[in-house]
Amino acid sequence: MNDQKQHWNQLHSQGAIKDYAKKQTDFAEEVSKTFPASAAVLELGCGLGNDSFFFAKKGHAVISTDFSETVIEQNQKHYQKQQNLSFQVIDMSKLLPFNDVQFDVIYARLSLHYFTDTITKQLFTEIHRILKNGGLLCFICKSIDDSLYGQGEQIEKDMFQFNGHIRHFFSEEYAKECLTDEYKIKVLETGEEDFYGKQSAFVKVVAQKI
Numbered sequence: 734m735n736d737q738k739q740h741w742n743q744l745h746s747q748g749a750i751k752d753y754a755k756k757q758t759d760f761a762e763e764v765s766k767t768f769p770a771s772a773a774v775l776e777l778g779c780g781l782g783n784d785s786f787f788f789a790k791k792g793h794a795v796i797s798t799d800f801s802e803t804v805i806e807q808n809q810k811h812y813q814k815q816q817n818l819s820f821q822v823i824d825m826s827k828l829l830p831f832n833d834v835q836f837d838v839i840y841a842r843l844s845l846h847y848f849t850d851t852i853t854k855q856l857f858t859e860i861h862r863i864l865k866n867g868g869l870l871c872f873i874c875k876s877i878d879d880s881l882y883g884q885g886e887q888i889e890k891d892m893f894q895f896n897g898h899i900r901h902f903f904s905e906e907y908a909k910e911c912l913t914d915e916y917k918i919k920v921l922e923t924g925e926e927d928f929y930g931k932q933s934a935f936v937k938v939v940a941q942k943i
């Protein structure tokens with residue numbers, strides 16, 4: 734596998750997704766309606782931080798994270814005046830540097846689908862550890878119905894490297910397997926949407942820690 738951090742630092746320094754980050758996403762708007770008031774929110778793989786900014790403006794206390802130093806530095810400058818919003822460099826493939834039951838909401842849009850099965854399961858265990866009981870996990874991943882599925886070099890089941898980009902495509906079954914029986918699943922949907930100017934297939938999940 735190539736160095737994904739270098740890959741993303743390069744994409745972010747080129748501003749590769751900046752045209753799509755001028756406002757909050759539909760997913761952020763949709764799920765934010767279910768957040769408790771003044772929630773402690775963690776975003777994983779925030780990219781340009783537009784959804785975190787939206788959550789902070791709604792009065793939530795947001796820690797927004799990404800493993801790309803490049804994008805976190807940009808976000809720290811860009812959003813320095815926004816209260817209740819801080820940015821941290823965090824690599825999700827490692828253990829997460831947060832306390833047990835720290836967050837009301839963990840939010841991840843198009844950022845949990847980069848890891849091997851072993852690391853993905855470790856990440857879901859970490860998410861479960863740091864989420865409060867009754868807290869919400871909201872995520873969208875690319876699905877096995879996506880047109881990029883199967884392209885490039887296969888790394889393991891449902892995981893491919895294509896044009897330098899590694900993706901682990903999710904199915905509804907795989908999302909359920911990752912959640913285990915420790916969540917009440919409130920939303921589990923597949924569908925298609927335009928992501929970064931390209932029609933993409935996704936699995937969408939909102940789950941509540943039991």
Ligand SMILES: C[S@@+](CC[C@H](N)C(=O)[O-])C[C@H]1O[C@@H](n2cnc3c(N)ncnc32)[C@H](O)[C@@H]1O
Binds near residue numbers: 754804825
């Ligand atoms: C497709 S972008 C999504 C950005 C944003 N959430 C959005 O919806 O526009 C994926 C993001 O995940 C980040 N990322 C990839 N691997 C990561 C890892 N191991 N740890 C933390 N962030 C990671 C990338 O730097 C990138 O910003």
